[in-house]
Amino acid sequence: APQHRPTQYQFKLVLLGESAVGKSSLVLRFVKDKFDEYKESTIGAAFLTKTLTLESEDKVKFEIWDTAGQERYKSLAPMYYRNANCAIVVYDITQAASFQRAQTWIEELKKQAESDILILLAGNKMDLEDRRTVSSVEGSTFAAKNGLLFSETSAKDATNTFTMFQNLAIKLAETR
Numbered sequence: 001a002p003q004h005r006p007t008q009y010q011f012k013l014v015l016l017g018e019s020a021v022g023k024s025s026l027v028l029r030f031v032k033d034k035f036d037e038y039k040e041s042t043i044g045a046a047f048l049t050k051t052l053t054l055e056s057e058d059k060v061k062f063e064i065w066d067t068a069g070q071e072r073y074k075s076l077a078p079m080y081y082r083n084a085n086c087a088i089v090v091y092d093i094t095q096a097a098s099f100q101r102a103q104t105w106i107e108e109l110k111k112q113a114e115s116d117i118l119i120l121l122a123g124n125k126m127d128l129e130d131r132r133t134v135s136s137v138e139g140s141t142f143a144a145k146n147g148l149l150f151s152e153t154s155a156k157d158a159t160n161t162f163t164m165f166q167n168l169a170i171k172l173a174e175t176r
């Protein structure tokens with residue numbers, strides 16, 4: 001039988017969401033399997049790569065763009081999400097306003113980004129269950145209505161973090 005030659009995919013991934021929802025913490029957990037409780041909000045550390053090997057032996061390399069604090073300004077430079085293949089839009093399950101903000105980012109992406117961009121909505125800080133103000137159903141319902149992938153995560157205790165990125169990689173490899 002002819003040998004299957006693994007495909008090497010490369011995707012540009014951007015992270016969006018209100019300041020302090022945990023965007024860079026999710027990236028740090030995924031790329032280095034670390035968490036920093038006292039880290040300052042992102043300054044500068046804007047670009048990281050990570051390669052995953054799928055069960056099919058195909059490789060998916062993510063070029064990850066973190067906003068480097070730009071989300072504090074009114075609008076994000078379009079170069080940030082230009083040519084992005086996928087976006088993770090993050091909110092904090094304890095901050096309802098960050099969920100509203102995530103919905104605004106998603107509208108902006110749908111208007112400004114590539115039409116085939118794959119968007120994943122992530123409700124982070126699920127370790128803070130006792131302070132939750134956005135229910136899982138609210139998150140998943142919004143995602144389903146808008147054709148988005150959905151995860152709830154904790155960068156702190158690593159719940160669903162790898163799975164989220166892996167599911168994104170599988171979906172991208174399937175459709176690209």
Ligand code: GDP
Binds near residue numbers: 019037124153
């Ligand atoms: P960013 O501004 O969206 O990149 O957010 P950061 O990654 O800088 O995180 C903001 C704050 O939230 C930091 O103090 C993090 O330690 C904390 N944080 C991030 N993710 C989690 C999480 O999953 N659970 C908890 N409890 N705290 C988190």
